[in-house]
Amino acid sequence: MxxxxxxxxxxxxxxxxxxxxxxxxxxxxxxxxxxxxxxxxxxxxxxxxxxxxxxxxxxxxxxxxxxxxxxxxxxxxxxxxxxxxxxxxxxxxxxxxxxxxxxxxxxxxxxxxxxxxxxxxxxxxxxxxxxxxxxxxxxxxxxxxxxxxxxxxxxxxxxxxxxxxxxLYGPHESGKRFISSMITSLLKKEEVLCTHGRQSRDxxxxxxxxxxxxxxxxxxxxxxxxxGSGRPVPLRLIASIIQAQMGSRELIHWGAIPLPADEPLFVGASIERLQKEAYWKPGYTLQAGLTETIAWWRQHVKD
Missing domain, CATH: 3.40.50.720 (NAD(P)-binding Rossmann-like Domain)
Structure with a gap:
């Protein structure tokens, strides 16, 4: 063994x-x-x-x-x-x-x-x-x-x-990254301050x-x-999925935080080695992963 x-x-x-x-x-x-x-x-x-x-x-x-x-x-x-x-x-x-x-x-x-x-x-x-x-x-x-x-x-x-x-994202996250911050702020019915949200990330x-x-x-x-996923997604799209799953109408302030001038709009992971040489494939779609994450944070914020 x-x-x-x-x-x-x-x-x-x-x-x-x-x-x-x-x-x-x-x-x-x-x-x-x-x-x-x-x-x-x-x-x-x-x-x-x-x-x-x-x-x-x-x-x-x-x-x-x-x-x-x-x-x-x-x-x-x-x-x-x-x-x-x-x-x-x-x-x-x-x-x-x-x-x-x-x-x-x-x-x-x-x-x-x-x-x-x-x-x-x-x-x-x-x-x-x-x-x-x-x-x-x-x-x-x-x-x-x-x-x-x-x-x-x-x-x-x-x-x-x-x-x-x-x-990466999911249950037990520190609460300081984009997805967890978005979810916890909406659960607390707080206004969410963001960049313009058009940048895509993996x-x-x-x-x-x-x-x-x-x-x-x-x-x-x-x-x-x-x-990585190999499929970068705009932050605005991720936010819209979260809002739809939570049934939240709280206001998200896009453009409230400036995006650094040198930060690229599109950053993705080339995962050819992971897929073709290690024969790996993901088990979760973005929607499914967000569902699990939201459910965990609902319990976490409640407690």
Whole structure:
């Protein structure tokens, strides 16, 4: 049986990844630090670990000795994550984690990257052709880790798949991204201040993000792989679907917030590698994912 370690297992993506790995028959070990274990707890091995402490990481890897690693842990809540000093700490900590993983026999790794690693330009962002960014500490540190990991993997025989995740949404979201902010504001009957809303972005439901990561860990793919829907949607259209499903007539103020002059109107994920090489396909339409998300937030805001 393959033994997989999921860092950040109690986080937004991690809880879904751990659950799907269990369904696939993996021996799943997951880490958490300050957040609580998901309730009801999944039937996997939980480890409370500070991944920024190299001694704790060494002890964890020695104890678990995983064959596979899905590295999700990082400071990743926007907008503060883009400029946080802890990005630099996570580069060092991730290198130490991966070295210990290899030293104890680990062979396969999937790392959660982000579309924020790219220089955004109008069109579909591509793993091979789109330039990478160094404009924020987040982008710089993610790309630095990826560059180091590519070189290190060649010397130690490690399979590395770097998953660049685009815009995700769904239950348990932090509440600071577009879809969750829209839903919670309408539930609270608050006015919603937006940009003009004509920009298109690539959104993927959280369960589909997790299924893509599980698909990648089970595959033989290496290198960078975009994780997205491949179907960018205008923000105004997403808002209209949310309003229709909620039966909401609250006013949305389009154009109340200026859109930065250098922000492109159309940004999509080129997902040819994910679809044709990993044989992945989404399980949710945008409408179905929004229905699940709205239902969760109704209960969350009520409580």
């Amino acid at each position: 393959k033994r997989v370690l999921v860092t950040g297992g109690s986080g937004w993506i991690g809880r879904h990844v751990a659950a799907q790995l269990l369904e696939k028959g993996f021996d799943v070990h997951a880490t958490y630090r300050n957040t609580v274990i998901p309730h009801p707890p999944q039937v996997c091995h939980w480890h409370r670990v500070d991944l920024l402490d190299e001694a704790e990481v060494t002890s964890l890897i020695r104890q678990v000795q995983p064959t596979h690693l899905i590295h999700l842990a990082w400071e990743a809540v926007p907008p503060q994550c883009y400029h946080s000093i802890t990005n630099y700490h996570w580069v060092h900590a991730s290198m130490a984690l991966i070295r210990r993983f290899v030293e104890h026999g680990g062979t396969d790794i999937v790392v959660a990257g982000s579309c924020a690693e790219y220089e955004w330009e109008n069109g579909y962002l591509d793993e091979q052709r789109t330039p990478l960014s160094v404009q924020t500490p987040y982008a710089l540190c993610k790309n630095t880790l990826h560059t180091w990991l590519q070189s290190y993997a060649e010397h130690v025989g490690l399979r590395v798949c770097w998953a660049r995740i685009f815009h 959104f993927l439901y959280i369960e589909d993000v997790a299924s893509a990561l599980v698909c990648l860990v089970m595959s033989k793919l290496d290198g960078a792989v975009n994780v």
